[in-house]
Amino acid sequence: MTEQIRSRAKYVIGPDGSPLTIADLPPTTTKRWVIRRKAEVVAAVRGGLLSLEEACSRYTLTVEEYLSWQSSIDRHGLAGLRATKLQDYRN
Template identity: 50%
Template sequence: MYLRKVEGPRAVTLPDGRILTRADLPSPDTERWVASRKARLLLAITVGLVSRDYAIETYGLSEEELQSWERLARRHGPEGLRVTTIQKYRQP
């Protein structure tokens, strides 16, 4: 069996006992970013499964987009990552 060489760990154990692997991440050709995919990618970055640079390069994100996801998740939780409710959380 051949495993492709990757930087960083292949799997991490979360504080609640769950295991997050690279296979759990969204596909690199993801175009439709639903809240659950955003949350999973942010979690992977937070626990050190992937780096910010890897996420930006692999998924074609901008630094500003990733920062806005982090800010919304920090302020409003997973609900803040939903596009349909983003207007509710924006400041006038």
């Protein structure tokens, strides 16, 4: 039986431009999601450090919640992740 081995990135470039490793990601017990933590998770998934499924499982996120973070970054940059300004960015 052959096992499929995925190549995984050792680090990705984080939202602030610095290298981001698995050890640098927010703790799995994170309850308060500030802009920086959300952006780090999105960068990790986009860069191949974590898969979408791993990120959702690790942080007990729904796929829709993660995708909303990603979409907010794409449309409005990091400011789009602000919970207090969410109504300003909604259509």
